[in-house]
Amino acid sequence: MFSLSEEGVAFVKRELNRYEDRRSAVIPALYRVQKENKGWVSPESVTYLSHLMDIPSAWIEEVLTFYTMFNKRPVGKYHVQVCCNISCSMNGGREMADHLCSTLKLKEDEVSGDGRYTISRVECLGACDKAPMMQVNDDYHEGLTNDKAVEILRGLK
Amino acid sequence: MEVKLLTEHYGKAEFQSLEGYKKIGDGYETLKKALKMQPKEIIELVKASGLRGRGGAGFPTGMKWSFLPENGEPRYLLCNADEGEPGTFKDRMMMERAPHQLIEGMIISGFAVQSKKSYIYIRGEYKDSLRIVEKAIREAYDAGFLGKNILGSNFTHDMDVYSGAGAYICGEETGMISSLEGQKGQPKLKPPFPALKGYLGKPTIVNNVETLAAVKYIVRDGAQAYRKNGTEKSAGTKLFSVSGNVMKPGNYEVPLGYPLKDLIFNLCGGLKPGRKLKAVIPGGSSAPVLTEPEAMRATMDYECLAQMGSMLGSGAVIVIDDSNCMVDLLNVTMHFYHHESCGQCTPCREGTGWLHKTVASIASGHGRLQDIQLLDRISKNMMGRTICALSDAAAMPAISFVNKFREEFEFFVREGRSKVKGEGFRHAQMHH
The missing domain is CATH 1.20.1440.230 (NADH-ubiquinone oxidoreductase 51kDa subunit, iron-sulphur binding domain)
Structure with missing residues (x-):
C-alpha cells in the first residue's frame, strides 16, 4: 500500500488550505507523491490521495493524465528529458537523444536495467539559446554536445 | 541599438535579491509613488503608454484592465509565467534575473485593478524560476511591500506562486485558469471573458511576465517617456528571444519597430560562416514563417508583421539558415x-x-x-x-x-x- 511520509501528509494538508479552493492542491499533491514514489504516480497512490484529500479520484486522474510532467509509469532514478523542439532540433537535439539511447543501450522512455536512467524526448523547455539541452530530474543542462551529455549522465551519483 | 529598460541590470547577480534591487536599482520606490495615485489614474496611464500584452496576443493592457466590472466584487490578478511557445525564453530569464521588478510591477498592477490577491503561474519545468520568485515574494512580505496595509496605504495585497505541470495550453489564459482551479488545463469558451468571469468565476486579469514588469517603468517614468521607444501602435521596448542558427543567440531588448535584419546580423552576430539566411519565424513557432526577402525588410512591431501575414507573438525569433530542411x-x-x-x-x-x-x-x-x-x-x-x-x-x-x-x-x-x-x-x- 502506498502512503506518503508524515511530512508529505503535512505538506498536502497545508496545500489544501493554501489556495482559494481546495481542488488547486491536486497538482502539488501529485508532485509530492511522484517525489516520494521514485518518480512516478501509481494507480494506488491516486486512491490514497483521494482519501487523504477528500477529493474524488476522477478529479485526480483527470489532472494526472493531462499533464506531461506526471509519469504514469516507472522511470529511472534519473529522468533525462532531451528537448527535440525546433531550435534544439536545428542544433542536434534529436541526434543527442539517439546518441544517449545507443550509448546507454536503451530505448526511449524505457528504464535501464540498473534502474538509473530513462531517456525521453520532450517539447520546448525554454532554453533555446543554449541548444541542444536536456533536463535531468529538476536540473537544466545547456549548451551540450553528445559527449558532454554522456559525461554528465555518467557523472551522476 | 539595444535599449535596456527591463533588462538594465540583468548582468548583475545581486539584482536577484531585495537588497540588490534597492542598491543597484530603485528598490520599490515606484510602488510608493503608485500607492499615492488613484487606481484609475494608473489604468489611464497604462492606456496612454500604449502598452500591449507581451505574451503573444498583443492586446492593449490598459483596455483589458478597464473591462473589469465596477461593482467592488473581489477580483484576481494572474501573472502568466507559463512560457511555452517554442523559441521563447524571456520570461524565465526575467524571473531569474529580476524577480523583484516583476513583483513590484504586479503589486502596482494589483493596486490599479484593486485586486487583493495575485498568483504567478509558472510552468512546471522552471524549477529555478519558482524557487527564486518564491524567495523574492518572501523578501517583499518581510519588507512590508506585500500583505496588509502596504506602506500605510490601506491597500492589502497577497501574492503566491503556482506551479504548472507540463502543458503548453495552460499558457492560454482560460486554460491557465482551469489549471489553477485544479483541473485539466482546458480553455473555456469566451465570452464571458476572464475580466468578468475568470478564476473561480470571479473577475480576473491575466497578464504576461514582461507586461507586468513594464507597468513598473510606465508608472516610474510616465507614459510619454515610455512611448519614446517604439512606434505609434507598438509602443515601448520588447524582449526578443533569438535562437536557431545565429552566432550569438539570447534575449535582446530593443525598441519595437527595430529592423529584423539588424537584430540578426548586428546584435546576434549573423549566421555561421558560409551559411545563408533561408527563413525566419518571427514570433514563436505559431507565427507564419518569413522568407529571406521578407525577413530582410521586416521591422519587429505588431503592425509590420501583421501586414506581412505573420505576427510578433511572444517575440521568439527562430533564425533558419540554408542547412535546414x-x-x-x-x-x-x-x-x-x-x-x-x-x-x-x-x-x-x-x-x-x-x-x-x-x-x-x-x-x-x-x-x-x-x-x-x-x-x-x-x-x-x-x-x-x-x-x-x-x-x-x-x-x-x-x-x-x-x-x-x-x-x-x-x-x-x-x-x-x-x-x-x-x-x-x-x-x-x-x-x-
Whole structure:
C-alpha cells in the first residue's frame, strides 16, 4: 500500500488550505507523491490521495493524465528529458537523444536495467539559446554536445 | 541599438535579491509613488503608454484592465509565467534575473485593478524560476511591500506562486485558469471573458511576465517617456528571444519597430560562416514563417508583421539558415501542436493529428503530391473554428511553410528524400 511520509501528509494538508479552493492542491499533491514514489504516480497512490484529500479520484486522474510532467509509469532514478523542439532540433537535439539511447543501450522512455536512467524526448523547455539541452530530474543542462551529455549522465551519483 | 529598460541590470547577480534591487536599482520606490495615485489614474496611464500584452496576443493592457466590472466584487490578478511557445525564453530569464521588478510591477498592477490577491503561474519545468520568485515574494512580505496595509496605504495585497505541470495550453489564459482551479488545463469558451468571469468565476486579469514588469517603468517614468521607444501602435521596448542558427543567440531588448535584419546580423552576430539566411519565424513557432526577402525588410512591431501575414507573438525569433530542411522543421512543429492539443475541440484534436501524420509521411519519403495540398486544406479547415487559438497556431505555420517553400515539399515527394539534408539525418528524424 502506498502512503506518503508524515511530512508529505503535512505538506498536502497545508496545500489544501493554501489556495482559494481546495481542488488547486491536486497538482502539488501529485508532485509530492511522484517525489516520494521514485518518480512516478501509481494507480494506488491516486486512491490514497483521494482519501487523504477528500477529493474524488476522477478529479485526480483527470489532472494526472493531462499533464506531461506526471509519469504514469516507472522511470529511472534519473529522468533525462532531451528537448527535440525546433531550435534544439536545428542544433542536434534529436541526434543527442539517439546518441544517449545507443550509448546507454536503451530505448526511449524505457528504464535501464540498473534502474538509473530513462531517456525521453520532450517539447520546448525554454532554453533555446543554449541548444541542444536536456533536463535531468529538476536540473537544466545547456549548451551540450553528445559527449558532454554522456559525461554528465555518467557523472551522476 | 539595444535599449535596456527591463533588462538594465540583468548582468548583475545581486539584482536577484531585495537588497540588490534597492542598491543597484530603485528598490520599490515606484510602488510608493503608485500607492499615492488613484487606481484609475494608473489604468489611464497604462492606456496612454500604449502598452500591449507581451505574451503573444498583443492586446492593449490598459483596455483589458478597464473591462473589469465596477461593482467592488473581489477580483484576481494572474501573472502568466507559463512560457511555452517554442523559441521563447524571456520570461524565465526575467524571473531569474529580476524577480523583484516583476513583483513590484504586479503589486502596482494589483493596486490599479484593486485586486487583493495575485498568483504567478509558472510552468512546471522552471524549477529555478519558482524557487527564486518564491524567495523574492518572501523578501517583499518581510519588507512590508506585500500583505496588509502596504506602506500605510490601506491597500492589502497577497501574492503566491503556482506551479504548472507540463502543458503548453495552460499558457492560454482560460486554460491557465482551469489549471489553477485544479483541473485539466482546458480553455473555456469566451465570452464571458476572464475580466468578468475568470478564476473561480470571479473577475480576473491575466497578464504576461514582461507586461507586468513594464507597468513598473510606465508608472516610474510616465507614459510619454515610455512611448519614446517604439512606434505609434507598438509602443515601448520588447524582449526578443533569438535562437536557431545565429552566432550569438539570447534575449535582446530593443525598441519595437527595430529592423529584423539588424537584430540578426548586428546584435546576434549573423549566421555561421558560409551559411545563408533561408527563413525566419518571427514570433514563436505559431507565427507564419518569413522568407529571406521578407525577413530582410521586416521591422519587429505588431503592425509590420501583421501586414506581412505573420505576427510578433511572444517575440521568439527562430533564425533558419540554408542547412535546414523545411519539411523536417514543419514535421517537428506539427508534432508539437498535435502533442499539445488539449483534445476538447474536434477541428484541433483531429486537425493537428492529420497535419502531423501528413507531413511526417512526406518527411519519411512516402508522401504523395496531393498530400501537399491536403496540408493546406486541413489547415484552412482548422482556423477560427475552436475555443482557443491553438488550432490556428498549428494551421498558420503549416500554411506558410507549404506555400512559401512548396518546392522543397515537392522535391521530397518526387525524390523521396530531402532537398537539403543527406541520408544521415533520416534516423534522428524518424521518431518525430
